[in-house]
Amino acid sequence: xxxxxxxxxxxxxxxxxxxxxxxxxxxxxxxxxxxxxxxxxxxxxxxxxxxxxxxxxxxxxxxxxxxxxxxxxxxxxxxxxxxxxxxxxxxxxxxxxxxxxxxxxxxxxxxxxxxxxxxxxxxxxxxxxxxxxxxxxxxxxxxxxxxxxxxxxxxxxxxxxxxxxxxxxxxxxxxxxxxxxxxxxxxxxxxxxxxxxxxxxxxxxxxxxxxxxxxxxxxxxxxxxxxxxxxxxxxxxxxxxxxxxxxxxxxxxxxxxxxxxxxxxxxxxxxxxxxxxxxxxxxxxxxxxxxxxxxxxxxxxxxxxxxxxxxxxxxxxxxxxxxxxxxxxxxxxxxxxxxxxxxxxxxxxxxxxxxxxxxxxxxxxxxxxxxxxxxxxxxxxxxxxxxxxxxxxxxxxxxxxxxxxxxxxxxxxxxxxxxxxxxxxxxxxxxxxxxxxxxxxxxxxxxxxxxxxxxxxxxxxxxxxxxxxxxxxxxxxxxxxxxxxxxxxxxxxxxxxxxxxxxxxxxxxxxxxxxxxxxxxxxxxxxxxxxxxxxxxxxxxxxxxxxxxxxxxxxxxxxxxxxxxxxxxxxxxxxxxxxxxxxxxxxxxxxxxxxxxxxxxxxxxxxxxxxxxxxxxxxxxxxxxxxxxxxxxxx
Amino acid sequence: xxxxxxxxxxxxxxxxxxxxxxxxxxxxxxxxxxxxxxxxxxxxxxxxxxxxxxxxxxxxxxxxxxxxxxxxxxxxxxxxxxxxxxxxxxxxxxxxxxxxxxxxxxxxxxxxxxxxxxxxxxxxxxxxxxxxxxxxxxxxxxxxxxxxxxxxxxxxxxxxxxxxxxxx
Numbered sequence: 001x002x003x004x005x006x007x008x009x010x011x012x013x014x015x016x017x018x019x020x021x022x023x024x025x026x027x028x029x030x031x032x033x034x035x036x037x038x039x040x041x042x043x044x045x046x047x048x049x050x051x052x053x054x055x056x057x058x059x060x061x062x063x064x065x066x067x068x069x070x071x072x073x074x075x076x077x078x079x080x081x082x083x084x085x086x087x088x089x090x091x092x093x094x095x096x097x098x099x100x101x102x103x104x105x106x107x108x109x110x111x112x113x114x115x116x117x118x119x120x121x122x123x124x125x126x127x128x129x130x131x132x133x134x135x136x137x138x139x140x141x142x143x144x145x146x147x148x149x150x151x152x153x154x155x156x157x158x159x160x161x162x163x164x165x166x167x168x169x170x171x172x173x174x175x176x177x178x179x180x181x182x183x184x185x186x187x188x189x190x191x192x193x194x195x196x197x198x199x200x201x202x203x204x205x206x207x208x209x210x211x212x213x214x215x216x217x218x219x220x221x222x223x224x225x226x227x228x229x230x231x232x233x234x235x236x237x238x239x240x241x242x243x244x245x246x247x248x249x250x251x252x253x254x255x256x257x258x259x260x261x262x263x264x265x266x267x268x269x270x271x272x273x274x275x276x277x278x279x280x281x282x283x284x285x286x287x288x289x290x291x292x293x294x295x296x297x298x299x300x301x302x303x304x305x306x307x308x309x310x311x312x313x314x315x316x317x318x319x320x321x322x323x324x325x326x327x328x329x330x331x332x333x334x335x336x337x338x339x340x341x342x343x344x345x346x347x348x349x350x351x352x353x354x355x356x357x358x359x360x361x362x363x364x365x366x367x368x369x370x371x372x373x374x375x376x377x378x379x380x381x382x383x384x385x386x387x388x389x390x391x392x393x394x395x396x397x398x399x400x401x402x403x404x405x406x407x408x409x410x411x412x413x414x415x416x417x418x419x420x421x422x423x424x425x426x427x428x429x430x431x432x433x434x435x436x437x438x439x440x441x442x443x444x445x446x447x448x449x450x451x452x453x454x455x456x457x458x459x460x461x462x463x464x465x466x467x468x469x470x471x472x473x474x475x476x477x478x479x480x481x482x483x484x485x486x487x488x489x490x491x492x493x494x495x496x497x498x499x500x501x502x503x504x505x506x507x508x509x510x511x512x513x514x515x516x517x518x519x520x521x522x523x524x525x526x527x528x529x530x531x532x533x534x535x536x537x538x539x540x541x542x543x544x545x546x547x548x549x550x551x552x553x554x555x556x557x558x559x560x561x562x563x564x565x566x567x568x569x570x571x572x573x574x575x576x577x578x579x580x581x582x583x584x585x586x587x588x589x590x591x592x593x594x595x596x597x598x599x600x601x602x603x604x605x606x607x608x609x610x611x612x613x614x615x616x617x618x619x620x621x622x623x624x625x626x627x628x629x630x631x632x633x634x635x
Numbered sequence: 636x637x638x639x640x641x642x643x644x645x646x647x648x649x650x651x652x653x654x655x656x657x658x659x660x661x662x663x664x665x666x667x668x669x670x671x672x673x674x675x676x677x678x679x680x681x682x683x684x685x686x687x688x689x690x691x692x693x694x695x696x697x698x699x700x701x702x703x704x705x706x707x708x709x710x711x712x713x714x715x716x717x718x719x720x721x722x723x724x725x726x727x728x729x730x731x732x733x734x735x736x737x738x739x740x741x742x743x744x745x746x747x748x749x750x751x752x753x754x755x756x757x758x759x760x761x762x763x764x765x766x767x768x769x770x771x772x773x774x775x776x777x778x779x780x781x782x783x784x785x786x787x788x789x790x791x792x793x794x795x796x797x798x799x800x801x802x803x
Contacts, residue, residue: 044777045766226725226759228760264705265759307703307704322663322691323663324698468722475759481702587783610782612783
């Protein structure tokens with residue numbers, strides 16, 4: 001690009017940036033700013049009611065304070081979260097806020113000077129009043145790059161993003177040549193965050209060098225792994241970071257059109273991304289001659305329709321073309337021949353979100369984080385039986401133990417750790433002995449699991465490993481598109497065998513058949529879905545074979561989970577006799593009193609094994625037991 | 636069963652919606668989504684209209700509709716119940732919650748109650764794993780839905796209905 005072109009880009013962007021900063025600084029001068037974490041998870045916890053309570057209370061007292069929605073901070077265990085910044089105080093994060101607390105905060109903190117310390121989670125900067133989040137023990141393990149903005153800016157206001165350094169990487173990139181950008185991405189060692197970990201720079205270069213016009217850039221936001229919600233959180237909390245990544249990618253590979261493919265199950269992500277696209281277009285950050293350069297690029301949002309296999313790139317392209325999402329053979333890779341037969345670059349949401357940081361801070365900064373072969377950070381959705389559930393970002397190379405026990409604070413309720421499930425239906429369950437494994441693409445694959453898209457479910461002693469294998473097989477079997485015989489019929493057969501086990505049937509030799517079949521499915525399937533579908537079963541068998549044997553040989557579920565192998569029983573000696581808690585809560589009226597002795601009895605014929613009585617029985621009596629096999633129940 | 640009058644109405648509505656789209660095969664999924672948004676489901680006559688408009692064989696439209704989980708072929712109930720069966724929800728008892736819904740509504744997943752008040756289905760994962768087990772009621776994710784909360788949710792609908800009944 002000519003020098004004059006460069007200066008136009010720089011000055012056009014500077015004007016936009018100045019405008020955005022003006023608004024941001026104005027915000028900091030207000031009496032108080034209230035930010036309510038209202039991503040899907042916050043909303044499920046009641047964030048919208050809290051938002052309404054703040055607005056009503058402020059109106060009642062005639063206060064003019066900005067109240068707006070922000071995305072997900074990652075501390076999902078503490079939702080709904082509210083951040084209040086008031087001059088003279090550090091920005092304070094409040095946890096588990098409800099409408100009553102919201103009203104109090106307005107009256108006592110905003111109108112008065114009492115920061116209501118009992119609801120505080122932490123502060124955003126070091127101070128003498130409340131401990132800051134950076135002082136939390138978990139903070140030393142975390143490093144936020146792509147989640148940095150999430151929860152701290154209004155995703156529905158482009159100015160917040162720009163005032164916090166947004167789109168400056170785009171302005172910088174447009175002053176470089178495409179070859180320079182690709183070289184930088186290659187040098188950074190960025191690997192695709194969709195699961196397989198393919199080198200992003202290589203993909204970009206292939207697409208750049210492929211002939212054919214127009215070229216496309218697709219953002220894969222079809223996050224179908226059950227238990228993964230990182231992409232959703234990013235699109236809901238910081239959609240512009242993905243758009244900026246796509247713009248830079250588009251400029252680098254020479255594309256003119258982009259698509260963001262979002263799951264239909266994420267309506268809020270769809271809404272906020274649509275809005276972000278409109279706002280970017282208005283500022284000419286999308287469209288023709290972006291920032292006065294000769295680069296033109298526009299992005300459309302495409303809603304998926306609920307098919308897991310569409311996360312596979314060729315299936316995703318088929319879906320965009322209006323067909324059933326069945327994968328096709330590679331090569332040719334989409335980078336050479338993709339959408340409408342044209343060169344198409346497909347990257348995951350997180351991969352694209354990293355791009356702006358690499359362009360901004362340089363390849364060396366990025367490759368300095370994490371490990372040699374897996375640079376950067378990994379984003380995980382931590383859920384299941386863990387105290388601090390939520391979204392975390394840690395440098396690659398952090399061990400699983402640090403993630404589960406230091407960042408996640410371990411297992412709740414005094415239970416013991418059993419396994420951690422990584423990579424969803426394509427990954428596997430890793431036991432205690434694998435906890436010191438560093439998290440990176442290669443170590444996880446070696447242990448039989450997979451980085452996958454980043455769902456991490458912690459399992460404790462109450463979770464049955466046979467059942468979880470059956471669960472994943474049920475999922476992949478249902479979601480198999482049916483194109484390859486091995487995947488279509490093989491997963492069905494595997495599922496049936498596993499289902500037999502959970503009913504206490506089957507034989508020991510079935511375990512060998514299962515392993516054999518698993519290997520065949522891996523070899524005989526075209527796409528990632530089929531090739532990885534047996535993983536949960538294989539790792540499970542490798543580390544937890546004894547549980548399978550207990551099911552088959554003894555008809556016993558050691559974790560007391562498989563419904564057909566357990567029974568609930570009220571221990572007469574422990575029953576309090578006059579208490580009716582279990583009788584009242586039983587959803588099928590299966591519990592009655594003994595006519596004479598008055599202790600409670602469960603009618604095993606009627607019992608649906610929902611476990612409601614177990615939670616209802618007051619802990620001081622603890623009279624209800626789960627037994628396996630059901631024949632353990634005394635007659 | 637839809638009668639002739641309803642069919643004609645569906646057809647007309649579909650036609651009106653189709654005018655907003657260009658006649659490209661790549662518009663097949665977006666048009667079907669739009670039609671379903673309006674009608675609540677995809678009746679035969681609507682699928683035929685879409686096929687004619689985009690000039691694709693009827694069977695291709697049917698193929699796409701049945702391939703994707705989001706499209707439905709029967710009319711929805713007034714309230715939609717979606718039980719999340721993601722990994723976290725499953726491990727925390729989502730399957731027990733599903734059983735409870737089935738028992739209370741007396742229908743199977745994918746069905747609508749006879750009075751068309753409720754339809755019940757499962758969803759792969761709504762990404763609120765930390766609130767597990769989750770049920771999405773009328774588009775709003777509810778956390779920690781266990782069998783007793785199922786009864787509670789149904790009770791609140793029942794009360795609302797009674798209130799409405801009194802007013803009219």
